[in-house]
Amino acid sequence: MMQSGNMGTRSLAFAIFLFLLVFLLIPVGKVVFVAFQDVQTGAFTLVNFVDFFNTKLFQESFLNSFYVASMSVLVASIFALPLAYFTTRFNFGGAIIIQTLGIVPLIMPPFVGAVAMQLLFGDNGSFNLLLDEHFGFTIPFMRGLNGVIMVESIHYFPFILINLSAALSNIDRSMEESAQNLGSNGIRLFRRIVFPLAMPGYVAGAALVFLKVFDDLGTPLLLNVNNMLAPQAYLRISSIGISDPMGYVISVILVVFSLLALWTSTLALKGRDYSTAQKGGGGLMKRDLRSWEKVGSYAVILLILFLVLSPHIGLTLLSFGTIWSYSPLPDAYTVAHYAEVFNNSTSIKYISNTLLYAGLAASIDVVIGTAIAYIVLRTGLKARKMLDYLATAALAVPGVVLGIGYLRTFNDFQVPIVGKPLASWWVIIVIALAIRRLPYALRACMAALQQVSVSLEEAAQNLGSTRFSTVKRIVIPLMSGGILAGFVTSFATAAVELSATIMLVSSDVDAPLAYGIYVFMQSAAGRGPGAALGMVAVVIVGLGTYFSHHIIEKHKRANALVSAGNAP
Amino acid sequence: MSLTDQQQSLGIEIEDLHLSFGETKVLEGINLSIPPGEFFAFLGPSGSGKSTLLRAIAGFGPDPRGRIMIGDRDVTRLPPWKRDVGMVFQNYALWPHMTVTKNIAFGLEERRLKQAEIKQRVGEALELVGLTDLADRRPSALSGGQQQRVALARTIVVRPKVLLLDEPLSNLDANLRVKMRRDILSLQQQLGLTTIFVTHDQEEANTTASRMAVLDKGILQQVGAPMALYDAPQNRFVAEFLGHANIVEGSVLKQGAGLVFSADSGFELPLAVNAEAGDNKLLVFRPQNTFLCDSDSQLDCLKGVIEYQEFLGSTRRYGVNLNGQHILIDMKHTVDDARYQVGDTVGVRMDTNDTVIL
Numbered sequence A: 001m002m003q004s005g006n007m008g009t010r011s012l013a014f015a016i017f018l019f020l021l022v023f024l025l026i027p028v029g030k031v032v033f034v035a036f037q038d039v040q041t042g043a044f045t046l047v048n049f050v051d052f053f054n055t056k057l058f059q060e061s062f063l064n065s066f067y068v069a070s071m072s073v074l075v076a077s078i079f080a081l082p083l084a085y086f087t088t089r090f091n092f093g094g095a096i097i098i099q100t101l102g103i104v105p106l107i108m109p110p111f112v113g114a115v116a117m118q119l120l121f122g123d124n125g126s127f128n129l130l131l132d133e134h135f136g137f138t139i140p141f142m143r144g145l146n147g148v149i150m151v152e153s154i155h156y157f158p159f160i161l162i163n164l165s166a167a168l169s170n171i172d173r174s175m176e177e178s179a180q181n182l183g184s185n186g187i188r189l190f191r192r193i194v195f196p197l198a199m200p201g202y203v204a205g206a207a208l209v210f211l212k213v214f215d216d217l218g219t220p221l222l223l224n225v226n227n228m229l230a231p232q233a234y235l236r237i238s239s240i241g242i243s244d245p246m247g248y249v250i251s252v253i254l255v256v257f258s259l260l261a262l263w264t265s266t267l268a269l270k271g272r273d274y275s276t277a278q279k280g281g282g283g284l285m286k287r288d289l290r291s292w293e294k295v296g297s298y299a300v301i302l303l304i305l306f307l308v309l310s311p312h313i314g315l316t317l318l319s320f321g322t323i324w325s326y327s328p329l330p331d332a333y334t335v336a337h338y339a340e341v342f343n344n345s346t347s348i349k350y351i352s353n354t355l356l357y358a359g360l361a362a363s364i365d366v367v368i369g370t371a372i373a374y375i376v377l378r379t380g381l382k383a384r385k386m387l388d389y390l391a392t393a394a395l396a397v398p399g400v401v402l403g404i405g406y407l408r409t410f411n412d413f414q415v416p417i418v419g420k421p422l423a424s425w426w427v428i429i430v431i432a433l434a435i436r437r438l439p440y441a442l443r444a445c446m447a448a449l450q451q452v453s454v455s456l457e458e459a460a461q462n463l464g465s466t467r468f469s470t471v472k473r474i475v476i477p478l479m480s481g482g483i484l485a486g487f488v489t490s491f492a493t494a495a496v497e498l499s500a501t502i503m504l505v506s507s508d509v510d511a512p513l514a515y516g517i518y519v520f521m522q523s524a525a526g527r528g529p530g531a532a533l534g535m536v537a538v539v540i541v542g543l544g545t546y547f548s549h550h551i552i553e554k555h556k557r558a559n560a561l562v563s564a565g566n567a568p
Numbered sequence B: 001m002s003l004t005d006q007q008q009s010l011g012i013e014i015e016d017l018h019l020s021f022g023e024t025k026v027l028e029g030i031n032l033s034i035p036p037g038e039f040f041a042f043l044g045p046s047g048s049g050k051s052t053l054l055r056a057i058a059g060f061g062p063d064p065r066g067r068i069m070i071g072d073r074d075v076t077r078l079p080p081w082k083r084d085v086g087m088v089f090q091n092y093a094l095w096p097h098m099t100v101t102k103n104i105a106f107g108l109e110e111r112r113l114k115q116a117e118i119k120q121r122v123g124e125a126l127e128l129v130g131l132t133d134l135a136d137r138r139p140s141a142l143s144g145g146q147q148q149r150v151a152l153a154r155t156i157v158v159r160p161k162v163l164l165l166d167e168p169l170s171n172l173d174a175n176l177r178v179k180m181r182r183d184i185l186s187l188q189q190q191l192g193l194t195t196i197f198v199t200h201d202q203e204e205a206n207t208t209a210s211r212m213a214v215l216d217k218g219i220l221q222q223v224g225a226p227m228a229l230y231d232a233p234q235n236r237f238v239a240e241f242l243g244h245a246n247i248v249e250g251s252v253l254k255q256g257a258g259l260v261f262s263a264d265s266g267f268e269l270p271l272a273v274n275a276e277a278g279d280n281k282l283l284v285f286r287p288q289n290t291f292l293c294d295s296d297s298q299l300d301c302l303k304g305v306i307e308y309q310e311f312l313g314s315t316r317r318y319g320v321n322l323n324g325q326h327i328l329i330d331m332k333h334t335v336d337d338a339r340y341q342v343g344d345t346v347g348v349r350m351d352t353n354d355t356v357i358l
Helices: A007-035 A047-054 A056-089 A094-101 A110-121 A126-135 A145-169 A173-181 A186-215 A218-222 A229-240 A245-270 A273-277 A291-320 A336-343 A345-378 A384-396 A399-410 A426-450 A454-462 A467-494 A513-521 A527-565 B050-058 B100-110 B115-129 B144-156 B174-191 B202-208 B226-231 B236-241
Strands: B012-021 B024-034 B039-043 B065-070 B085-088 B162-166 B194-199 B211-216 B219-224 B246-255 B258-263 B268-271 B278-285 B290-293 B302-311 B315-322 B325-332 B345-350 B355-357
Touching (some): A007 A245, A007 A345, A007 A384, A007 A399, A007 A426, A047 A056, A047 A245, A056 A094, A056 A145, A056 A186, A056 A229, A056 A245, A110 A126, A110 A145, A110 A218, A110 A291, A110 A527, A145 A186, A145 A218, A173 A186, A186 A229, A218 A229, A229 A245, A229 A399, A345 A467, A345 A513, A345 A527, A384 A426, A399 A426, A454 A467, A513 A527, B012 B050, B024 B050, B039 B050, B039 B174, B039 B202, B050 B065, B050 B085, B085 B144, B100 B115, B100 B144, B144 B174, B162 B174, B194 B202, B202 B226, B219 B226, B236 B246, B236 B278, B246 B325, B290 B325, B315 B345
Parallel strands (some): B039 B194, B085 B162, B162 B194
Antiparallel strands (some): B012 B024, B012 B065, B211 B219, B278 B355, B290 B345, B302 B315
C-alpha cells in the first residue's frame, strides 16, 4: 500500500515538519548561529570558540565532561558486563533479579538520587563514617567528579545491560560450537567469537550512556560540581545573561558530541544484523552453575543490587528522617516532610504542574509519533524518512541547548492575549518536554505499526473503507497498545526532566516537580521535603514504567494473535 | 604434506550409547562401527536423534552414557576442543565478523601454528574449494553454496581425524544440492577422511553414502549399504521410510512344497521368497514392482478397484483398493496409458521375487 501521499497526508506531514522546524530546527540553528556570531557586529566569527578554548575554566570543564562521560561508561560497563554474562550464559534463578535491575535505576531521575548518594557515600556519609570508625580510612566516592561518575553510572548502566544482553542472546549457539569444534575454548573463545559478535550491542549501549552523561545538567548541579560543560552553559546564561556567547559555544560542543555518540551508536547497530542473520540452534549456549560459582555470582549480584538500590534507600531514609548528618543513619523518623510537602500550596502546584505538563507533552508526542509512523511506514511520501530522522535527532539535542535556544528564539515573540513572551509562558515548557521525549514515543508508535499487517488495512479498503476511515477503525485500534506505551514512557520521563525546564521556568507557580526538588535540595533544611517530593516523583515514574511494561506485554500477546491469524 | 595427501584415517566405534535431555530419552543403546575412510550417512525423520548422535560424536549436547571411540582413543569424556573431529554445521556457522580467510585460519590459529604455515594451508584449502577469489569477503557477501564451501574449508584445513556433516545440503536450492553432494563426495574421496553425513533426505544418503544407518525414535533401526536397506528392510519403519512400500498384514502358510501369503483382507499369493510360516507377518512390495493388468486376463491376478490416479512425470501412480487393502502401483508412463480409469475393476499382479516378508 505504498501509494504516494494524497493531499491529506501531505498536509499532515507538512504540519509536523513545521512544528519540528519551529521548535527544534530553528532554536538549535539559532544557538549554532549565535555561537559563530560576533557579539558586537553580528558578523561571522570563530573568536568565541577561540575564547572558549583559551579560557582555563572552559578547558577544564571540557576535559571534565569528557572524563566523567568516559568514566561513567567504564564503570557502567563494569556493572553491566558480569550481569549480562550471567543472564545469557547460565541457568540460574538470579536472572530475574538481574532483569529487574535493568529497570529499577531508571525509575529515579539521577539528580534526585544524587543528594541521597552523598549522604550514604559522601566524605561524611554513612559508609565512610563506618569505614573510618572501624578501619580508620575513607574512600572519596562522592568527592567532586567521582560523585557525578558514581551517580551517573549507577543510573545509566541498564542501557548497557539491556543492549549487551540482547546482543549476547542473539548469538546463535552454533557460532560458539563451531569454534569449540576447531579447538577453541574458555576465555579465548569468548574474546575471539562471543565478544566481537556482541560488540555492536555493547557499543550502542555505551554510546547512549556517553551521550546521556555528557549532556546531563541536573546531577552535577545538585552535587555542586560546576566545572563541567552543561552546568557552565546553564550558569553563563542564568547569571551573565542571554547574550553571553559562551553559553552558545558550549551548546554547540554539546550537540556535536551528542551527534557523534548517536552516530557511533547507529553505525554499531548497522552491523548488528549479523548476530541474528544465521538461524539454527538459537541463543548462546547456557550451562548450569557449579555450587561455588553460584555463591560467587550471587555475591556479585547482591553487591551490585545494593549499589543500584542505594539512591532509593538513601532517598527513602532522607524523606522520613529528622536530622541526618555526621551519622550513619538519621537520628529519628518522621512523616513531617511529607506533611510539609502536601500542605504547601507551592509544592502541590509543582505536582499538578508536572501532571499537566507531562500529560500534555506525552499527548503531543503520541499524536505526532503515530502520524510520523504512519507516514513513514504506509505512504510513499518522498520526505517521509526526513521526518523520522528529524524527530529522532531530538535525542542529540541536550536539554540545556534546547532551553537556551527557546530563550533566544522566543523571547521577543509576544503571545497575544496572554501578554508575555512565549519564552516565559508555561506552554513553552510543555513544548520543550514534547520535543525532548518525541523520539521515545516515536519508537513505540513505529514498533506498534510495524506489527500491524498491511493486509488488515487492505481488507478494510477492499470492503469499501476510505483511507481515513481505515486509519481510524483499523490502524489506530490495533496500534493502541503501542501508542499507550509510548504515552506512558514519554509521560514518565517528561515528569522528571530537569535540564530544559530549569532554563525555561520563569516563576515558581509555573514550575514542575523536578524544578521544585532542585530548589528544595539547595538548602540543608529543604532536603527532607525535597526528598519527600523526590519520592513522589519516583512513585509517578515507577507507576508509569510499570504500566508501560504491562501494556507492552499485553499488546505483544494481543498482536501475537493478530499475526498468527494472518500467517501466510 | 598437502591437504589432499592421504592421511591416516581413523574409524569410529560407538558402544551402547544412551543420551537424554532431562527426562526425554533421545538415544537408546546405539552400537555402530564405522571403518576408516568410509562415507557413512545417518538417515532418519526429524526427531529421530540423528543430529543428536552426530553432535555427541563432536562432543556437544548432554553427556552420554556408553562409549565413543575414534581410532583407539576414547573421546566420550573429552571436551569438543580436544576431540579433533571436524564438523560442518547445518547453518554453516560462519563467523560474520571475520573474512573468509580469517574464518578458515581460525582453527589453525587456535592450534598455534606458525603464520607461514597458516597462510600456506589456508591458501590450499581455498583452492581446494575453489574460493581463492573470495578470500577477503565477509560471509554475508557470499551465496549459500559459497558459504557452504567456506564452512567445509574451515573444517578440513585443520586436518581433523573424522569429518561430520550436519544436514549440509538442506539450506541449498535443489540444483545446487545435486552439484554440492557430488563435490562433497569427491572431496571426501580425495581426502580419504572418515565422514558421517546427517540427512533426512534418502536420495542424498543413497547417492553419497557407502553405508548408512536408519534411525527412528532414538533407536538404530538398520545399518547397511543403501541398496541392501531398500531391498531388504528389516522392519516396517525402514521399509516405509525408504521409498514407497505397500505393506499387507497377514500370515505365511505352507502349501505343498511352497509358501503362500494369506492376507488378513482376504486374498492369497504364492511366495517365491524364503520365509518362516506363521501369523502376524507383513508382506512388503514396492509400487514399481506391482503391475496393473486386465481383470480377466491371467490366473494369478488379484482383483481391485482403482480409487485414484496421479501423474508423476515418468510414472503414473494408481491407488488401488484390493479387498479393502489400499496399495500403490507405479506404471511407467507412456503416451497411450490412459486405458485405466478411476472406478475400473482391474487385475493386480506383483513381481513375487521382489517381495519381502517381515
